[in-house]
Amino acid sequence: MRFGDLPSWAVELSALIREAICVGDASAGLGAEATNEDEDACPLPSDLLWREPFFDQMIANRYRPGEGICAHVDLMRFDDGIAIVSLESACVMRFSRAEAASDTPKQGGSASESTAEVPVLLNPGSLALMSGDARYLWMHEINRKPGRQLWDGRELEQRRRTSVTLRKLLPYTD
Numbered sequence: 001m002r003f004g005d006l007p008s009w010a011v012e013l014s015a016l017i018r019e020a021i022c023v024g025d026a027s028a029g030l031g032a033e034a035t036n037e038d039e040d041a042c043p044l045p046s047d048l049l050w051r052e053p054f055f056d057q058m059i060a061n062r063y064r065p066g067e068g069i070c071a072h073v074d075l076m077r078f079d080d081g082i083a084i085v086s087l088e089s090a091c092v093m094r095f096s097r098a099e100a101a102s103d104t105p106k107q108g109g110s111a112s113e114s115t116a117e118v119p120v121l122l123n124p125g126s127l128a129l130m131s132g133d134a135r136y137l138w139m140h141e142i143n144r145k146p147g148r149q150l151w152d153g154r155e156l157e158q159r160r161r162t163s164v165t166l167r168k169l170l171p172y173t174d
């Protein structure tokens with residue numbers, strides 16, 4: 001885990017992520033007026049995309065077959081706009097509403113709405129970005145226990161998996 005000055009490869013990776021997010025949208029960083037259409041096309045709002053530094057905290061996780069990470073929302077000490085680069089083994093990351101863990105469905109509310117899971121396939125080299133509701137209101141988890149890594153009705157082959165998560169710390173307040 002690194003805080004503050006990131007290793008040079010992570011600085012380079014951050015720059016590549018920024019470039020990949022909005023290919024051809026370089027003008028947005030130069031004060032050009034962004035239209036709603038541009039905002040919709042870009043998976044990160046421009047205030048997050050162009051903040052400096054883009055990221056200042058990095059953690060690399062290595063998982064053996066069968067190992068994953070349980071459902072969580074990332075700590076509030078990190079700013080919005082979190083990037084995960086997924087390497088080596090494909091996996092399914094599942095998103096579920098954070099309040100579904102403790103709340104029973106309100107009267108009139110549907111159980112399926114609050115317990116819905118959104119599976120996301122992360123291939124080697126995939127970039128996952130979390131911002132807004134996905135970052136604050138939804139938990140993410142990777143369950144690599146046997147039988148839990150299904151995609152298109154097929155179980156994914158499990159190998160060692162490495163992920164690099166990049167985040168930005170919020171200024172410290174006590």
Ligand SMILES: O=C(O)CCC(=O)C(=O)O
Pocket residue numbers: 059061069074084086140142163165
């Ligand atoms: O390994 C991953 O892809 C997820 C890591 C993660 O969610 C975290 O470190 O908070």
Ligand SMILES: [Fe+2]
Pocket residue numbers: 072073074140
């Ligand atoms: Fe996380």
